[in-house]
Amino acid sequence: MNNLIVLPLIIPIMVGIILVFLRPYVKLQRAISLITMIGIAVVSIFTLNRIQTDGIIRLDFAGWQPPFGILFVADSFAMLLVLTASIVTAICLIHAFSSIGERHEKMYFYPFVLFLVAGVNGSFLTGDLFNLFVCFEVMLLASYVLITLGGTKPQLRESIKYVVINILASWFFLVALAYLYGTVGTLNMAHISERVAEAGQGPLLTTISILFLIVFSLKAGLLLFFWLPGSYSVPPTAVAALFGALLTKVGIYALFRTFTLIFYHDPLISQTLIGIMAGITLIVGCIGAIAFKDVRLIVSYNVVIAVGFILIGLAVGTETSIAGSIYYIIHDMIAKAMLFLLAGTMIYLTGKSKIDEMSGLIRNYPLFGWMFFLVTCSLAGIPPLSGFVGKILVGQGAIESGSYVLLTLAFLSSIVVLYSLLRIFLNTIFGETIISLEDEKPMKMGMIIPIVLLGIATISLGLGAEFLSGYVADAAHTLSNPSVYIDAVMGGDK
Amino acid sequence: METLIIMLIGILVAVATYLILSRNIIRIILGTAVFSHAVHLLILTMGGLKQGNVPLLKEADAPYADALPQALILTAIVISFAVTAFILVLAYRTYQDVGTEDLDELRGAKNE
Amino acid sequence: MKTLKINDVILRTISRIVVFIILTFGVYLFLSGHNTPGGGFIGGLVLASAIVLLYLSTDIETVQKSLPLDFKYVAAVGVLLATATGFGSILFGVPFMSQTFAYFDLPIFGVTELTTVTIFEAGVALTVVGVLVTIILSISEDGG
Numbered sequence: 001m002n003n004l005i006v007l008p009l010i011i012p013i014m015v016g017i018i019l020v021f022l023r024p025y026v027k028l029q030r031a032i033s034l035i036t037m038i039g040i041a042v043v044s045i046f047t048l049n050r051i052q053t054d055g056i057i058r059l060d061f062a063g064w065q066p067p068f069g070i071l072f073v074a075d076s077f078a079m080l081l082v083l084t085a086s087i088v089t090a091i092c093l094i095h096a097f098s099s100i101g102e103r104h105e106k107m108y109f110y111p112f113v114l115f116l117v118a119g120v121n122g123s124f125l126t127g128d129l130f131n132l133f134v135c136f137e138v139m140l141l142a143s144y145v146l147i148t149l150g151g152t153k154p155q156l157r158e159s160i161k162y163v164v165i166n167i168l169a170s171w172f173f174l175v176a177l178a179y180l181y182g183t184v185g186t187l188n189m190a191h192i193s194e195r196v197a198e199a200g201q202g203p204l205l206t207t208i209s210i211l212f213l214i215v216f217s218l219k220a221g222l223l224l225f226f227w228l229p230g231s232y233s234v235p236p237t238a239v240a241a242l243f244g245a246l247l248t249k250v251g252i253y254a255l256f257r258t259f260t261l262i263f264y265h266d267p268l269i270s271q272t273l274i275g276i277m278a279g280i281t282l283i284v285g286c287i288g289a290i291a292f293k294d295v296r297l298i299v300s301y302n303v304v305i306a307v308g309f310i311l312i313g314l315a316v317g318t319e320t321s322i323a324g325s326i327y328y329i330i331h332d333m334i335a336k337a338m339l340f341l342l343a344g345t346m347i348y349l350t351g352k353s354k355i356d357e358m359s360g361l362i363r364n365y366p367l368f369g370w371m372f373f374l375v376t377c378s379l380a381g382i383p384p385l386s387g388f389v390g391k392i393l394v395g396q397g398a399i400e401s402g403s404y405v406l407l408t409l410a411f412l413s414s415i416v417v418l419y420s421l422l423r424i425f426l427n428t429i430f431g432e433t434i435i436s437l438e439d440e441k442p443m444k445m446g447m448i449i450p451i452v453l454l455g456i457a458t459i460s461l462g463l464g465a466e467f468l469s470g471y472v473a474d475a476a477h478t479l480s481n482p483s484v485y486i487d488a489v490m491g492g493d494k
Numbered sequence: 495m496e497t498l499i500i501m502l503i504g505i506l507v508a509v510a511t512y513l514i515l516s517r518n519i520i521r522i523i524l525g526t527a528v529f530s531h532a533v534h535l536l537i538l539t540m541g542g543l544k545q546g547n548v549p550l551l552k553e554a555d556a557p558y559a560d561a562l563p564q565a566l567i568l569t570a571i572v573i574s575f576a577v578t579a580f581i582l583v584l585a586y587r588t589y590q591d592v593g594t595e596d597l598d599e600l601r602g603a604k605n606e
Numbered sequence: 607m608k609t610l611k612i613n614d615v616i617l618r619t620i621s622r623i624v625v626f627i628i629l630t631f632g633v634y635l636f637l638s639g640h641n642t643p644g645g646g647f648i649g650g651l652v653l654a655s656a657i658v659l660l661y662l663s664t665d666i667e668t669v670q671k672s673l674p675l676d677f678k679y680v681a682a683v684g685v686l687l688a689t690a691t692g693f694g695s696i697l698f699g700v701p702f703m704s705q706t707f708a709y710f711d712l713p714i715f716g717v718t719e720l721t722t723v724t725i726f727e728a729g730v731a732l733t734v735v736g737v738l739v740t741i742i743l744s745i746s747e748d749g750g
Contacts, residue, residue, distance in 0.1 A: 006702045010689060010693055014690070015683070017689070061703045062702070062703045063700065085505070140577075141576060149588065156587065156591055157588070160584060160588055163577075165524055167577055171526070174570055178533065178540045181566075182539075187562075291510065480625045572647055583745060
């Protein structure tokens with residue numbers, strides 16, 4: 001039953017195509033897409049448990065043995081991310097039911113969300129570098145369509161830049177792949193890892209690793225995040241939430257996988273260089289989060305800060321800090337989705353996007369206000385919410401390995417995150433109520449329910465960190481010891 | 495032979511870089527298309543040129559030419575075709591709506 | 607001021623014959639993809655170019671009457687066919703996307719090798735045709 005791990009890729013594609021035929025039946029589309037995402041989440045929980053008992057699960061496409069064929073490799077890290085992505089997508093879909101509008105729902109919105117999720121799941125699960133490229137492209141094409149759906153002028157303007165930059169990043173990925181293939185002669189990640197370890201990471205392979213670093217940093221938003229604030233502030237709310245929660249995490253996943261499995265021999269690149277890039281990303285992200293007054297821009301710069309923090313975990317490199325990064329990625333997917341949904345709902349309710357033009361929403365929408373407070377505390381890392389565990393583990397790893405500069409930057413960034421979100425909170429939620437009770441727009445149930453669901457998710461992630469620790473420890477162990485992964489792939493049939 | 499092709503790839507990348515750095519959207523898209531051609535040639539070169547027979551077991555004997563780069567290039571061409579088609583339609587739509595194809599005028603909102 | 611009418615007699619006469627030649631070539635490329643250069647993608651491209659030639663030599667309404675297909679659905683059917691081939695192998699218990707082949711004795715063709723890869727390639731060809739014609743149609747209906 002190894003075929004189970006290809007389901008997160010193939011089921012969304014097939015269901016998305018079926019939804020293309022059901023174009024006029026919007027309610028049916030909504031129901032089917034939500035059921036599909038919940039089904040994928042259930043499959044990934046089942047697979048995650050099977051990995052704990054059976055070890056890493058591997059599926060060779062068409063029966064071709066590795067290293068000759070394409071394969072899917074499901075280890076705990078990948079399955080945890082697939083699970084979180086499915087849950088976050090399901091909840092964002094619930095928000096999209098009330099916020100996208102029927103005209104756009106009839107323009108194939110749900111099929112493209114399903115294609116996006118298929119690309120994301122495929123990128124997480126694949127064990128072959130060229131398949132990673134193809135799944136990236138599936139995800140990116142779906143995201144190009146989603147970012148332009150609606151066709152307003154700001155969307156068209158930002159999407160041209162987003163598409164051109166991502167096209168260039170894709171071609172650089174191909175260049176890096178071509179060089180890597182020319183050097184090691186294979187595309188299977190485990191086989192590349194074996195050959196790189198045999199040959200020793202000389203100057204040629206280090207150059208190739210820098211090329212991969214540039215490509216994945218463009219996708220993840222590490223130092224090369226200039227496209228991020230513009231592109232994440234124009235699409236509709238549910239789409240922006242999906243982007244902020246999923247797309248950068250795929251780049252982060254690729255960085256983790258390449259620099260712990262393939263190019264881990266040269267600490268100058270995998271630790272020092274990534275550490276410097278993560279540090280600068282944190283500093284610039286912090287400046288950006290404090291500088292702007294538009295709610296969507298502040299939230300986009302918070303995404304940048306989170307990317308910098310997660311990569312500090314990779315740069316430090318100990319097993320504890322990698323475990324902390326994994327906790328933080330899961331927490332960040334949930335909390336950023338919640339933050340984007342909150343920001344978008346705020347703009348919908350008040351019609352304005354600058355924080356000094358909104359005020360006093362606590363009286364109009366009390367539950368909404370307290371949900372914003374919840375996400376502020378969660379992102380700042382206040383226990384018992386979910387951000388705390390990740391930050392503590394990353395900090396512990398940084399102290400263990402003596403990277404005090406990165407430790408200071410990481411904890412200063414938490415304070416800046418708290419300040420930037422508190423600034424939004426005090427300006428818009430507290431304060432004098434300017435929307436009178438007769439003028440206020442009624443809060444749609446479909447908008448507040450997903451936010452509450454994500455709030456419950458972040459609380460339970462924080463309280464249930466002990467429950468997750470088995471899976472996260474297994475994932476960190478696999479990332480820190482490449483031989484586990486290599487044995488599972490190249491070690492022959494079980 | 496590989497040296498010659500690498501020099502050609504270098505020229506193509508230079509042309510592509512010049513085009514991508516221009517102000518007109520159509521030139522940028524042309525630049526990405528030229529860059530994709532350069533990348534496909536690069537993948538082909540990495541497989542070794544003129545070094546083997548047809549990679550079919552019954553038609554020729556070893557050594558065989560490397561069959562994998564051909565499959566990679568085919569997939570890359572398909573993807574680049576889809577993406578180029580999309581961005582061309584997007585540029586056309588932007589030109590219709592915003593009225594300009596000069597990237598300097600598409601800078602961004604004034605409040606930033 | 608009289609507008610010049612474009613005299614497209616040559617285009618129309620030639621395209622009546624050439625369309626069939628291109629279609630035959632497209633089908634040949636598609637079918638020979640298993641053992642020689644060709645395959646679903648290039649077969650689909652050539653087939654699509656035949657249809658686009660039809661659109662060029664006559665106008666959109668005439669072609670819509672004779673080929674009453676919404677090409678978006680053609681593309682969707684193509685993707686469904688391709689993924690169903692891969693998914694079908696799951697139902698047989700073998701790894702995803704396993705292909706199989708067998709030799710059949712057909713009445714006219716004699717002993718032929720039929721594979722499931724051809725169904726996959728047919729899906730790819732349909733997708734390419736659908737996508738290409740959709741793009742050309744959407745650009746041409748928009749502008750003047």
